[in-house]
Every structure is written in structure tokens, then in C-alpha cells.
Amino acid sequence: MKIIILGAGQVGTSLANHLASEANDITVIDSDSKRLQELQDRLDLRTVAGHASHPDVLRRAGAEDADMIIAVTNSDETNMVACQVAFTLFRTPTKIARVRAQDYLQYPELFSQESLPIDVMISPEQLVTDYIYRLIEHPGALQVLDFSGGRVQLVAVKAYYGGPLVGHELRTLRDHMPGVQTRVAAIYRRGRALNPEGNTVIEADDEVFFIAAKKDIRAVMSELRRLEKPVKRVIIAGGGNIGTRLAKALEPHFQVKLIDHNAPRTVTISEELERTIVLHGDAADEDLLLEENIEDTDVFCALTNDDEANILSAMLAKRLGARKVMALINRAAYVDLVESGDIDIAISPPQATIGSLLAHVRRGDVVMVHSLRRGAAEAIEAIAHGDQYSSKVVGRAIEDIKLPQGTTIGAIVRGDEVLIAHHDTVIEAEDHVLLFVVDKKRIPDVERLFQVGITFL
Amino acid sequence: MQLTAIQRILGLLLMLFSTTMLPPILVSAFYADGFHLSFLLGFALTLVTGLVLWLPAHRVRKELRLRDGFVVVVLFWTVLSLFGALPFAVGAEPNLSITDAVFESFSGLTTTGATVITGLDHLPPSLLYYRQQLQWLGGMGIIVLAVAILPMLGIGGMQLYRAETPGPMKDNKLTPRITETAKALWYIYLGLTISCALAYWLAGMSLFDAVGHAFSTVAIGGFSTHDASMGYYSNMPQIELVAIIFMLLSGVNFALHFLAWRGKNLNPYLHDAEFKTYITVLSIIAVITTFYLHMNATFDDFTRALLHGTFQVVSIGTTTGFTTSNYSLWPGFLPVLLLFSSFIGGCAGSTGGGMKVIRFLLLLKQGMREISRLVHPNAVIPIKIGGKPLPDKVIDSVWGFFATYVAIFSLLLLLMMVVGLDQVTAFSAVAATMNNLGPGLGDVALSYASLPDFAKWVLCFAMLLGRLEIFTLLVLLSPAFWRK
Numbered sequence: 001m002k003i004i005i006l007g008a009g010q011v012g013t014s015l016a017n018h019l020a021s022e023a024n025d026i027t028v029i030d031s032d033s034k035r036l037q038e039l040q041d042r043l044d045l046r047t048v049a050g051h052a053s054h055p056d057v058l059r060r061a062g063a064e065d066a067d068m069i070i071a072v073t074n075s076d077e078t079n080m081v082a083c084q085v086a087f088t089l090f091r092t093p094t095k096i097a098r099v100r101a102q103d104y105l106q107y108p109e110l111f112s113q114e115s116l117p118i119d120v121m122i123s124p125e126q127l128v129t130d131y132i133y134r135l136i137e138h139p140g141a142l143q144v145l146d147f148s149g150g151r152v153q154l155v156a157v158k159a160y161y162g163g164p165l166v167g168h169e170l171r172t173l174r175d176h177m178p179g180v181q182t183r184v185a186a187i188y189r190r191g192r193a194l195n196p197e198g199n200t201v202i203e204a205d206d207e208v209f210f211i212a213a214k215k216d217i218r219a220v221m222s223e224l225r226r227l228e229k230p231v232k233r234v235i236i237a238g239g240g241n242i243g244t245r246l247a248k249a250l251e252p253h254f255q256v257k258l259i260d261h262n263a264p265r266t267v268t269i270s271e272e273l274e275r276t277i278v279l280h281g282d283a284a285d286e287d288l289l290l291e292e293n294i295e296d297t298d299v300f301c302a303l304t305n306d307d308e309a310n311i312l313s314a315m316l317a318k319r320l321g322a323r324k325v326m327a328l329i330n331r332a333a334y335v336d337l338v339e340s341g342d343i344d345i346a347i348s349p350p351q352a353t354i355g356s357l358l359a360h361v362r363r364g365d366v367v368m369v370h371s372l373r374r375g376a377a378e379a380i381e382a383i384a385h386g387d388q389y390s391s392k393v394v395g396r397a398i399e400d401i402k403l404p405q406g407t408t409i410g411a412i413v414r415g416d417e418v419l420i421a422h423h424d425t426v427i428e429a430e431d432h433v434l435l436f437v438v439d440k441k442r443i444p445d446v447e448r449l450f451q452v453g454i455t456f457l
Numbered sequence: 458m459q460l461t462a463i464q465r466i467l468g469l470l471l472m473l474f475s476t477t478m479l480p481p482i483l484v485s486a487f488y489a490d491g492f493h494l495s496f497l498l499g500f501a502l503t504l505v506t507g508l509v510l511w512l513p514a515h516r517v518r519k520e521l522r523l524r525d526g527f528v529v530v531v532l533f534w535t536v537l538s539l540f541g542a543l544p545f546a547v548g549a550e551p552n553l554s555i556t557d558a559v560f561e562s563f564s565g566l567t568t569t570g571a572t573v574i575t576g577l578d579h580l581p582p583s584l585l586y587y588r589q590q591l592q593w594l595g596g597m598g599i600i601v602l603a604v605a606i607l608p609m610l611g612i613g614g615m616q617l618y619r620a621e622t623p624g625p626m627k628d629n630k631l632t633p634r635i636t637e638t639a640k641a642l643w644y645i646y647l648g649l650t651i652s653c654a655l656a657y658w659l660a661g662m663s664l665f666d667a668v669g670h671a672f673s674t675v676a677i678g679g680f681s682t683h684d685a686s687m688g689y690y691s692n693m694p695q696i697e698l699v700a701i702i703f704m705l706l707s708g709v710n711f712a713l714h715f716l717a718w719r720g721k722n723l724n725p726y727l728h729d730a731e732f733k734t735y736i737t738v739l740s741i742i743a744v745i746t747t748f749y750l751h752m753n754a755t756f757d758d759f760t761r762a763l764l765h766g767t768f769q770v771v772s773i774g775t776t777t778g779f780t781t782s783n784y785s786l787w788p789g790f791l792p793v794l795l796l797f798s799s800f801i802g803g804c805a806g807s808t809g810g811g812m813k814v815i816r817f818l819l820l821l822k823q824g825m826r827e828i829s830r831l832v833h834p835n836a837v838i839p840i841k842i843g844g845k846p847l848p849d850k851v852i853d854s855v856w857g858f859f860a861t862y863v864a865i866f867s868l869l870l871l872l873m874m875v876v877g878l879d880q881v882t883a884f885s886a887v888a889a890t891m892n893n894l895g896p897g898l899g900d901v902a903l904s905y906a907s908l909p910d911f912a913k914w915v916l917c918f919a920m921l922l923g924r925l926e927i928f929t930l931l932v933l934l935s936p937a938f939w940r941k
Contacts, residue, residue, distance in 0.1 A: 257833075266837040271846035279835040288835055 001025070001361060002066045006052035006082055007073030008035050010330060011098065011124050014350030015070060015357060018375060020045050022443075024361070027061045030073075053082040055089050068094040070357065072122075076101050080116050087117035094360055096120040100241070120360060124353040129245040131352040132326065135345060136250065136299055139228040139324065140221055142207065142345060145355075145370040147381045147434050148413040153214050154185065154370065154379050154434070159206045160225040171198035173223065181420035182212040182220045185410040185436035186377070193377070193406065193438040209372075209379075211410035211434060213418045228323075231298040235259065235322070237283030237313050238304030239269045242328065242349075246301065251275045257292055259283045283313040286320065295321030302327045307334055311343065318342045332374060351375070362443070364450035367432060378443060379410075380435045384427050386452040393433065393449060399423040404445035406438035462519040463528055467536060468511025474537050475503035477594060478544065478587075485583035492581040495548035503540045527932055533598065534921055538563045541591055544584065551580055556910045563917040565591030567924040568599065568808055570679020570778035570895030571916070573906040577684045582665060585682045589669035596676025596808040597646055599924065600711050601639045645714045650675045653703040660695040674703045677808040679778025679895040684903075687768070687779045697768045700779060708735065708775035708803035730843040731804050731815045738814070742798050743770040746791055753788045774798040776810035778895025785885075785902035792898050796885055799892040810893025810923055812862060818842065819855045861927055866891060869919055876912050886912070890919040 001024045005012050008030035016039065020026050026045040029052045030036050036047035050057035052073050063069065069086050071079035079097040086092040097118045099105060111118045134144035134153075143156040159166050164176060170184055187194045188207040194200060202208065202224070212220050221227065234250055236243045239260030247258045247269075256276040260266045263280055270278035281288040283302060294300070300317035302310035307329050314327040319342070326345040329335050335346045351371055358369035358378075368381040388395025392402070398409050398421055412419040413432040419425060427433060437446055478500035485493040521529065538559065545551065545558035553561065557573045564571045565588055577585065654671035658664055666682055673680045683689035690696040706714075709732060716725035726732050747759075747766035756762045765781050772779045773795040785792050802811015819840065826838045839846040866887060873883035878900070885897030886905070900907055905916070922930050932938050 263837075267839065270837045270839045271841070274844070277829075277833055278837045279833060280837050281835045291835070292833065 001068065002062065003027070003361070004029065004058070004061050004063060004066045004069040006030075006069065006071040006079070008032065008039055008047075009072065009074055010349070011072045011353060012070075013039060015072065015354065016043060016045055018350070018354050018358075018371070019361065022361075027066075029057060029061050051078075053078045053085055055085050058082070058085060058090065063090040063092060066090070066092055068092065068096065068360065071095070071097040072124075073098075076104060080104075080118065083118045084116060094119050096122060096357065096360060098122050098124065100125065120356075122353065122356055124349060125241040125245060127353045127356060128242050128328075128347065128349045129249060132242075132246055132301060132303075132347060133249050135326065135347075136231050136234065136254070138217060138221070139231050139298070140225060141217075143372070144217075145372075145379060147368055147379075147411075148418075148432055150214060151416070152211060152411050152413060152418050152434060153217055154209060154211050154410070154436070155217055155221065156207060156209050156372075157221055157224050159202050159204055159208055161204045162226045163202075163222075163224040165223040166202050166204055166225075168201065169198065170196055170200050170202065176223055177219055180212070180216045180219045181418075182210050182216060183408075183410050183420050185209045185211050185379070185408050186438055188373070195406065195438075196408070209436060211420070211436075213420075229298070233257075233293075233297045234299045234301065235289075235292065235294065235297050235317070237300070237302045237310070237317075238328075239265055239278070240303065240305055243301075243303040244269050244272065246303065247273055247276045259288070259292075284309065284316055286316065289317060289320055297322045298324065300325045304328070305330075307331050311338055315342045318344075335374065348374070363447045366447075366450075376438075376440055378437045378440060380437060380443075380446065381413075382433050382435065382446075382450045384429060384431050384433055384450060387429060390452050391429075391450075393427050394429050394431075395426065397424050397426050401427075401449070403449070404437075404442040406442055407446060408436045410434045410436055459519050459521065459525050461514045461517045462521055463525055463532070464510050465514040465517050466521075466529055467532055468507045468509070468514065470533060470537065471503055471507030471540065472511065473507075474540065475500050475507060477590065478503065480590065481544070481583045481587040484586045485581070488582040490581035490583055492548060492550070492583045495544045496583065496587070498547050499540070499543035502543060506540070524938065527929055527938070530929055531921075531925065531933055534566060534924065538566045538917075538921075541566055544587055548584070550584065551576070554910075556913050557906070560905065560913045560917055561588070562591065563920050564890075564895070565678070565680060566595035566598070567893055567920040568592050568595045568673075568676045568678040568810070569890055569893040569920045569923075570673065571890060571897075571901070571905050571920075572680065572895075573904060573913070575684060575904050575906060577682060586665070586669060588680050589672040589678075589682065592676045592678030592680050593650065593672035596678065596707075597643065599676075599808050600642050600646055600806075641715055642711050645711055645718065646675065649703065649706060649714075653699070656699040656703070657696065660699045661693045662690070662696060670700075671703075674700060674777065674779075675707045675808065677704065677707050677775055677777045677803060677810065677893075679772075681779065686781070687772075688781045691781055694764055697764055697781060701768055701771050704771050704775050704777045704779075705736075705739070707777075708807050708809040710804040710806035712806050713804075728843060731818060734818045735804050735814045738798070738801060738817075739771060739774045742774060742794065743767045745794070746770050749789075749791055750787065755787060769795060770798065773894060774801065776802050776892050776894040778889070780896055783902060785896075785898040796888055796894075796898065799888065799894045802892055812859065812892075815842070816855050816858060819847070819852060820859060823852060823856070858927065861931070862891075865922065865927065869915060872915050873912055876909050878908070878912065886916060887919055890916040891923040893920060893923045 003019060003024050003026050005016055005028045008028050016026050016028055020043045028039060028045060029048045031051055033049040036049055040047050048057060048061040063086055069092050071082045073079055076099050083095040083097050086095055095118050099121050100123060110116055135141060138144050141155050141157055145154040184196045186209040187196050208224055210220055233255045236247055236258045239258050243258060247256050250256045251274060257279060258276050259279045259281055261282050266278050266280045294317055300322040302314040304310055310327040314325040318325045324344045326347055327343050329346045329348055335348050338346050355370040359366050365383040365385060366380060370379040372379060384393045386394055409421045411421055411434045435446060437443060478496045481496045482493045542558040542562035545553050545561050546555055551574050560573050650671050653675050654667045657667035657670055669682045687700060713725045713729055717723060743766060747763045750756060750762040750766050751759050768781055769784050776799050799811050801817045802813055803809015805813045805815045822840050829838055840852055869887045870883055873887055882899035882901055885899060886901045889895055889897040896902055
């Protein structure tokens with residue numbers, strides 16, 4: 001696939017990184033040639049220096065035969081104009097743009113084909129905010145990922161001693177919870193994937209991925225570990241875009257405090273937020289944290305744009321008695337470093353945002369992709385089309401489908417109904433199928449599985 | 458200072474005002490009460506004075522400056538009040554001294570509703586009509602003053618809504634031009650008056666009383682054509698209900714009425730923080746009053762306690778000043794509670810008096826902010842009205858207003874006690890005039906006639922202070938204002 005990425009900022013770079021490793025032809029446009037040089041040294045891609053929305057620059061980047069442009073410069077207006085230019089001059093099939101300003105997003109009619117032809121809008125800050133919000137909603141989970149508009153969720157938890165299921169075979173799950181439908185999609189033990197079978201025994205410290213309807217998530221989690229108390233008090237460090245959005249989303253249901261060190265910024269935030277207590281100070285200031293009862297805080301989120309500051313303030317908060325701490329970490333190398341230590345959850349923004357873009361890069365009718373375990377694994381929501389002659393999946397029971405190795409079908413969404421996969425479940429046309437792929441190399445096989453044969457047109 | 462320009466405007470105003478003496482002459486002719494001479498005399502005197510002021514200056518075409526605005530506004534009320542006193546002073550009835558006539562006129566034009574006249578039921582109808590009309594004119598002046606003119610001078614509760622305040626009230630300068638705004642408000646005011654008069658009439662008042670009471674209701678005045686005020690209709694509860702509704706409506710910011718009327722929906726009310734506070738405060742006080750009255754068995758049954766309690770709370774809370782029963786004789790703390798509620802008063806930009814709900818709301822929020830600052834010393838807490846933050850300047854000005862209000866209140870209270878009033882009378886008289894409420898407690902519960910002349914003049918000053926949001930008047934008393 002030929003993809004042009006506009007903007008070599010954080011999102012642009014991590015996108016390029018991810019996509020270049022998947023045999024795509026990537027061209028990155030940015031006005032900062034030094035940054036482009038660094039990128040080109042590191043990755044197998046082409047770069048073009050210039051203003052991202054200028055037709056000439058786009059032509060030089062090969063917009064004429066590009067399959068997709070992804071506009072993620074830090075200016076909404078540049079992104080929108082670039083999509084318009086690509087549509088009018090180059091007829092680029094897929095145009096993805098980042099639009100941050102809420103004011104634009106309030107009017108979806110702006111982005112129809114007749115006005116601003118943007119096919120997909122992404123808002124990385126919003127994705128990260130949602131991601132953190134789900135984690136706070138489900139205390140104890142390492143990751144919570146939505147499928148089918150939130151009807152089905154994939155949850156990662158660490159199994160602990162004391163969980164009723166720990167030390168038992170997976171097949172006993174149904175006896176433990178007669179009314180609850182769930183399926184374990186993958187188990188990671190000491191960093192390596194196991195193929196979950198009925199007789200697999202869950203051990204403590206296993207990282208378990210399971211799929212269930214949203215209402216059953218809590219019940220399943222209680223099988224794997226002692227259930228944590230619901231979160232009430234949250235402290236957010238860093239009042240940037242993500243911190244402010246998160247506070248806004250949290251404040252109706254939780255007691256939220258937000259710390260920022262920039263005085264004018266705190267004034268702006270405090271005017272924007274309703275119930276959140278906005279504090280001016282340093283998030284790594286012990287006195288300030290103690291004054292604000294850090295020891296009774298359920299979740300401490302360090303969300304500044306400085307990785308090191310996030311790690312340090314989260315560690316400090318943990319030591320001062322916060323029940324759970326999360327840190328926003330952009331650098332991949334730090335993520336591994338940190339999760340083995342004091343910090344409970346490391347949030348990697350590229351990880352959280354890349355999935356929504358991957359869905360459009362994948363062949364076949366893929367609705368949603370979530371990148372897991374730092375890009376090694378993927379959870380995919382794909383729609384099955386065709387009939388039993390033209391499709392490799394429709395009309396077949398799950399046990400009859402030739403799934404690539406390391407791939408499991410977790411659940412099927414048929415209309416509004418959520419079916420947790422059993423070996424004899426038969427897939428029908430237009431079903432949304434949720435797959436868990438342990439090894440990213442198998443993705444092309446999965447794509448092929450869902451492509452409709454030539455006879456079906 | 459552009460003295461000639463001011464003189465021209467004043468002359469114009471007086472000539473305009475002189476025409477308001479004409480309707481009472483018609484009333485006099487209709488009822489044949491033989492009282493038309495006082496009005497004719499008043500009309501002639503006012504007109505001539507106006508002409509004398511206007512003629513020498515009528516060619517002057519100078520722009521008014523900000524400072525002249527203050528002078529005009531203050532003169533508007535004082536001069537009109539003085540000339541408005543003419544019909545009271547010259548006639549055989551009600552036979553008032555000059556002090557009393559001026560007091561009555563001030564009370565009318567500032568829509569206070571304090572009276573020195575007893576035996577209203579026996580007065581000629583034309584004079585009664587004239588009193589009511591004074592209040593109505595005063596109310597109209599206040600609306601235009603509060604919504605259109607004071608913001609230009611940088612004074613008053615409406616200042617809070619000025620352009621620098623972001624949010625839904627940004628277009629509170631309702632139309633781009635001040636004359637258009639004044640016209641729109643005038644239509645609303647007239648509309649409210651007509652519907653109020655119709656409602657009273659349908660509820661059982663005579664046409665004369667209906668119009669008269671509609672005048673003083675919509676102006677949040679409180680003058681009545683009967684000594685017993687609304688109590689005259691105590692056997693007609695529907696009239697009290699009508700009064701409650703229209704007092705409530707008139708106590709609301711007229712800009713909200715305008716927005717609702719233009720947008721043809723009720724959203725402006727529902728989204729307005731001041732309106733919500735206004736309704737909440739009045740409801741809470743009404744509930745307390747009703748239950749206290751019921752528990753003390755002041756009235757025979759609960760419905761009567763509910764009706765009279767609510768009526769009195771709305772009447773005093775909005776600073777109208779109608780009474781059904783002598784509330785100063787109600788048990789224990791109720792009269793004081795009601796008097797205190799008049800300090801909150803109506804909304805900014807209404808005909809109501811008091812310190813205005815928006816200021817009360819801001820003071821409340823400021824107080825709560827101080828408390829949470831003690832708990833979270835590092836917190837940044839903005840003061841918001843309706844979800845929109847207010848600049849500190851506005852909050853400072855509210856504090857300044859409150860402090861001055863209290864200081865002047867204490868000063869006037871002491872002055873009242875100097876001339877020999879007892880504490881309850883002195884306190885309530887100052888409160889009732891400064892808040893433009895009307896009836897007080899103690900010796901001034903029904904009429905101010907028994908007070909010494911000096912006290913009446915002081916109270917006239919208090920009414921003017923309250924009406925002009927204090928600073929408009931005080932600024933004229935500061936030496937800096939007069940320095941060239």
C-alpha cells in the first residue's frame with residue numbers, strides 16, 4: 001500500500017514506524033527537514049520537506065498514485081486543506097485527518113464528501129483519554145479495548161493468587177460462572193504466548209486476555225484476581241490536552257484533582273472544568289501530594305508530555321501510598337523498563353492510537369484493530385461477507401475454519417447480539433468476527449481469510 | 458462638564474414629563490372629582506420650567522460625555538421627583554406638607570412604595586391614578602436605565618454581563634443600538650403591564666384598580682389604591698395569585714424576557730444562573746415562611762398560610778411591598794427574615810430593588826471559594842456564573858458595592874436613630890427605602906407619616922441611592938468628579 005503521512009510529529013513518527021515494518025510504501029512530509037533526516041536514517045521510507053497541504057509538495061510525495069494520505073500535522077487547518085487538495089487534485093481514495101478542535105467536530109456535516117472530503121477523522125488525544133478512562137472504569141485491568149461500539153470488550157488482566165480460577169483448568173470457568181459467557185483469547189506466561197485450550201491451567205502472574213460482553217467483565221475479572229474496590233478518587237498530573245479531557249470525562253463520576261505547574265494554564269483549565277479541583281504546583285512535590293491526600297487516592301495518572309517526569313511523579317505517588325499509578329510514556333524503551341517496577345500501568349499513546357488507523361490499512365472489511373503487546377499481537381474486528389462458496393469463513397463452524405496458527409476467534413457480533421465463540425458456532429454473512437492474533441506475521445493470512453473470492457462481486 | 462447640553466436634556470425631559478400630568482386630568486374629568494386644577498397647575502409649571510431651560514440651549518449640539526451621563530441620570534430622578542410632587546402639594550387633598558409631597562413623589566418614581574398618605578380610599582381617583590402612574594413611569598425609567606444606560610456608565614449589576622463576560626449573555630446588549638434596545642424593553646414592559654391589568658381585571662378587580670395595581674406591580678413599586686393594600690381583596694385569593702405571578706415576572710432581568718421573546722422559547726430562563734438563584738431563594742424562604750406560619754397557627758388553615766406566606770415572601774423578596782395582612786405583626790423571626798430577603802432583591806436589569814440576586818450569588822460563591830482555598834491552598838478556583846468564568850475585576854466591584862452598601866446603610870441607620878427613632882423602626886425604614894421595598898416594621902409598617910421631616914429627607918436620599926445603585930449618586934459627591 002502507498003501511504004503518505006503528513007507531519008512527522010509524535011503520532012506521525014510512530015505511525016511511520018509501525019506501518020513501515022509491514023511492507024508498505026511510506027512517504028512522510030514535514031516542514032522540518034532535520035527531523036525528516038533522522039526519520040529516514042532510522043526507517044525504510046521516503047521523506048519530502050515542505051508545507052504539507054501544498055499541491056506541489058503532495059505531488060512530489062507521489063500523491064497521484066497514493067492509496068491513502070494520513071494528515072497528522074499539528075494544525076487542524078493544514079490537515080483539512082491537505083485532504084481537500086488530495087481529493088480534488090489527486091483523487092486519493094482514503095483520506096484520514098487529525099482534527100482536534102472541538103468546534104469543528106461539533107458539525108459532522110462539515111466533513112461530508114461535498115464539503116471537506118475527509119473519510120476518517122482521528123483524534124489521538126481522545127483515543128488516549130478513552131483508553132485511560134476504560135482502565136479507571138475497570139480497576140485491575142491492564143488494558144480494556146472496545147469492539148462493536150463497546151458492546152464487547154477485550155480485557156487484559158494479570159492473574160493473582162487468590163483468584164478462584166487460578167490453578168485450575170480453563171474449562172472449569174463455565175462451572176464457576178454458569179450465567180456468564182466469556183472466552184479466553186490468549187495467555188501470556190513470562191512474556192510468551194500460550195495457546196489457550198480447555199485443559200490449560202492458569203497460573204499466578206499470567207497475563208490473561210479474555211473477551212466478554214461489557215456487563216460481564218467484572219464477573220470474569222473476579223475469577224482471576226481479588227476484585228478491587230471501584231475507583232473514587234483520582235489525581236491527574238499534567239493539564240495538557242489529555243489530562244484536561246480525562247478530567248472532564250471523569251468529573252461527573254469521580255472526585256478528580258488535576259495538578260499542573262503552569263499558572264496561566266491552570267487558570268484556563270479551571271475555567272473549563274466544572275467539578276475538578278485544579279491545583280497549581282509540581283506533580284513531583286511531596287508536600288503538595290501529601291496535602292491533597294495522596295495516600296487515599298485510588299488512581300494517580302501522570303500525563304504530562306515529559307516521560308521522565310511522568311515516571312518519577314508516578315513512582316513518588318506510589319511510594320506515598322496511591323493505590324494505583326499510571327504513567328503516560330511515549331518512548332517504547334521505557335515502557336518495558338517501567339512496568340516491571342512500581343508503576344502499575346504504562347500508557348503508550350502510539351499503541352492506543354495506532355489501532356484506529358490500522359483498521360484502514362488492513363485489507364478485507366476490517367472495522368477495528370487494536371494493537372497489543374507493543375505491536376506484537378493484534379485484536380481484529382472483521383466483517384464476514386459472501387456465502388459459503390465465495391468466503392472461507394461464512395457458513396462454517398469455527399472448528400472447521402482453517403485459522404492461521406496462534407489465532408483465535410473470541411466472539412461474534414450478529415446485529416445487536418453478542419455470541420461468545422464455541423467450537424460449533426457457525427458464522428453467518430455480515431457477522432462481525434473478533435479475532436485475536438498472537439503473532440503479527442500471521443496478519444496477512446487472516447486478511448486473506450476474510451477476503452471474498454473472485455466469484456463474489 | 459457640558460452644562461448647556463445637560464440643561465437642554467433636562468428641559469426636554471421636563472417638557473416630556475409635564476405631559477404625564479394630562480392623563481390624570483382625563484381621569485379627573487371622567488370621575489368628575491373636581492381635582493383637575495392641581496394637575497393643570499402641575500402641568501403648566503413643569504412645562505414652563507422645561508421651556509425656560511430648553512429654549513436658551515436648544516441649539517446646542519454637543520455630545521454628552523461620560524461624566525455628563527452621571528449628572529443627567531441623577532438629575533433625571535431628583536428633578537422629576539421634585540416636579541412630580543407638585544400635584545400632591547398644591548391641592549386641597551391630601552393636604553401634604555412639601556416634605557411629605559416630595560417623599561411621596563420620590564417613593565413613587567423610585568418604585569419604592571413607601572407612603573405618607575393615610576386614607577387612600579377617600580382620595581380623589583385622579584390623584585390615586587397619578588400615584589400609580591408615577592410608579593409605572595419610574596419602573597420604565599429604571600428598565601431603560603439599568604439595561605441600557607448604566608452599563609454605558611460602567612455601573613450596576615448589568616455591568617457583569619458586559620461584553621467582556623463570555624458566554625450566552627454576551628449579547629446582553631440586546632440590539633446594536635441603544636434606542637432599539639430601549640424600544641424593545643419598552644414593548645416588553647408595556648406587554649407585561651397590559652397582561653397584568655387584564656389578569657387583575659379578570660380576577661375580579663374593578664378596571665380602575667386593575668390598571669392602577671398593574672402599574673405598581675410591573676414596576677415592582679407597591680403603591681396601592683387602598684389603605685389595606687392587597688389585603689383589600691383578601692376574599693379573592695385569585696388576585697393574590699395573579700399578583701405573585703406578575704411580581705415574579707417583573708423581578709426577572711428584562712433582558713431574559715427579551716431573549717425569550719425573540720427566540721420564542723424558555724431556554725434563556727432555564728440557562729440563566731441568576732434566574733435560577735432568584736427562584737430558588739424565593740422558594741426556600743416561601744417554604745420556611747409557610748411552615749412557620751402554619752406551626753404558629755397564624756392562619757386558620759394551611760392553604761391560607763401557604764397563599765399569604767408565599768404572597769408576602771414574593772412581595773417583599775422582589776421589593777414590591779404589597780401587603781395582604783400586616784406582616785410586621787407575624788410571629789418571631791418572619792418579619793426580619795422577609796426584610797433581609799429584600800436585601801437580595803430582584804434580578805439585575807429588572808424593576809426590582811435591593812442589592813440584586815447576581816451580586817448575592819457572586820458573594821456566596823466568593824465565600825465558598827475562600828473556604829475551599831483553605832482546604833486546598835494550591836487550588837486555582839475561578840468564580841463562574843452559568844459555567845462561565847468571571848474576571849476578577851467584576852468580583853472586586855461586587856465586593857466594593859457590598860462594602861459601600863453596608864457602610865452607607867449603617868450611616869443612615871445611625872442618622873435615623875439620631876432623630877429619635879427606635880431601633881426596629883430605624884433599621885427597617887432604612888432597609889425598606891434603600892432596597893426600594895416600601896413598608897417597614899415598627900412605626901413605619903403602614904405609613905411613614907409619623908416620622909420627623911429630617912428623617913423623611915434622609916430616606917428620600919436613601920431611595921435615590923438604592924435606585925441608582927449607589928455609585929451613580931456617590932460619584933457626584935466626590936470632589937474628583939467636579940475637578941476640571
